[in-house]
Amino acid sequence: MRDKDDKQTEKARGLCEFPEYKKDSDAERFVENSDLTQYDFSEFQPARFEFSRKDARVNMRLPAPLLDAVKEQAHARGMPYQRFIREAIEQALSQGRY
DSSP states (O other): OOOHHHHHHHHHTTOBOOOOOSSHHHHHHHHHHSOGGGBOOTTOOOOOOOOSOOOOOOOOOOOHHHHHHHHHHHHHTTSOHHHHHHHHHHHHHHTTOO
């Protein structure tokens, strides 16, 4: 949630607060029927969608504090921790850090 100062800045620039929806169908309806130029999307982060089939498994042991940190970071980003681990591996490989 945005704090009070962020809301005041949006209003000063003539921007509306972006509503939050619990269901995708409600968000889709909002996007279809709204003038999105009235909203501030500057803090939005791009989302990655995974379309590839996951047909291989990995089983590993990790120190509990490391797994806890992974789960905490994944939760902060709003994603399952397995996806967070997969993204970390993909990012390391794409940057040549292997």
